[in-house]
Amino acid sequence: MKHKKKLASTFFIASLLATTPLWLQPQTMTVQAATNQGQEAKLSSAAEKTLQTLYAIQPELKNTDKKITGLKNGVYELRFDKGIAPGKMELYAMVGLDATTGALHRYENEQEMQKQNNQPSEAVAKQKSAAFLQKLLGDDFKKYKATQTTKGEWDAVTYTRHEHGVPVFTDRYVVGVNNTSVMYVNTFEGAPLRADSSLFAKPGKVMSKEEVTGKIASLMELTYSAHKKETGKPALKYSLESTGYLDAVTGEEFESASSLKSRYSDVIAVKPGGKKLTVSNADEAVKVLTEQFQIKMDGIELERDAHTPAEMKGEGETIYRSKGRDGRITVYTNNNEVTGFQVRGKVEMGNAIQHGNKLANAQLSYEQAKEKAMQFLQPYLDVSVKELKIDQTKIMMPSATAYSFSFYALHDGVVVTDQQYLVNVDGQTGEIVNFMDYFTKPTAPFPDKKTAISKEAAAKQFLKDRPAVLGYMFPVQNEKVQAKPSLVYSIDTVSYFLLDAVTGKSFK
Structure with missing residues (x-):
């Protein structure tokens, strides 16, 4: 089966070890506290309410064997199996629910993902995904706007929350669909918080375009490549080393749960x-x-x-x-x-x-x-x-x-x-x-780093094709998502950016 499309930031680099995320593994495990009591853990009232909503959206879930396979970092992991023969069960769906807010962290319907090669049209994708989220979120669904997730295809739709007319970058739902139903729902770190709109301060005075450019310049990093694909020779490059979010007023960097910034040690x-x-x-x-x-x-x-x-x-x-x-x-x-x-x-x-x-x-x-x-x-x-x-x-x-x-x-x-x-x-x-x-052994001398264009010129080239966007995000401090949103500029760190530091041209 072709693997479902998800944004890379949803699952941070556990893929490097070619292992399956715990909540997708076929084996089950019981919550430690529940094991000590000799019984399966019970959901909180908030999580139970969301589960009942999922039953209403996907009635087939009621006819499966439900197990709470884990409670980790405040999230219940639920597994639903259906019988296929006497004594034999197969995975039907997996669900993650927040123990405090009851909000959905993730949903995967294995049965529907078997049909995912059946690509939906734009109209069907929007209709199926919107119907699911509208029932899940109730009136809060009105705060979200839909955009295409994958270029040229509508097998997933991203819904981004907006407050005061600007996006909340880390409050998003990615809904994967086929022609018949929803295959999966992935959330970004802010969505399970279900933050009230009153927490979002109205945008005031923010950094100017020139100030943003200066900050981006300070984050440009000069690096070498021993082997440039196009020429086979060494190259001098600029790359942007950023968490992806800057305080819209001060320029201070913020970390999100999906930030992938390099932090090099001393020499x-x-x-x-x-x-x-x-x-x-x-x-x-x-x-x-x-x-x-x-x-x-x-x-x-x-x-x-x-x-x-x-x-x-x-x-x-x-x-x-x-x-x-x-x-x-x-x-x-x-x-x-x-x-x-x-x-x-x-x-x-x-x-x-x-x-x-x-x-x-x-x-x-x-x-x-x-x-x-x-x-x-x-x-x-x-x-x-x-x-x-x-x-x-x-x-x-x-x-x-x-x-x-x-x-x-x-x-x-x-x-x-x-x-x-x-x-x-x-x-x-x-x-x-x-x-x-x-x-990698170089086949020619490295370019002299003194020939590089300035960081300011590199920043202008970056922002020419990837303008900074004003919006909100939920910062992460001490590995915990903070419930108070911050007004930030979002800096594109998803699309691949490498600039030839000598010619000033982007690598393709």
């Missing part, structure tokens, strides 16, 4: 070893793991991966995986040169993912784990690498027990975005559980 001086490892078969891969990377195989054997389609592999890439069904250990090679490995726990499902390098019951601190990562990495650094920075917000191949470090090489003090190394360190044992070498 780290290194002594590269330039060490390369090669393997030509599974046995040699085992030998490298045990002798070079000190991985305890405990009788585990590797075999060449014959299941991953060729189109999903890089040119010259060979993958070795541990035999059996657990797939705990993976080794990656390119033209027989080892480019990385991954060691996963015996039980590591989607609910084990974490995104903030904040581990429960860790025996090592972040700094201790970073030191182990550096000690491991230096022998394998390309000889040209003399300095590194860590992108402290980039978490790759995450798990609940491992710290993740994404290191970037510097050239002339500037980050090279395609000269990256990943090292993940188990926070309990200090073992290296992931290593990936994404280093």
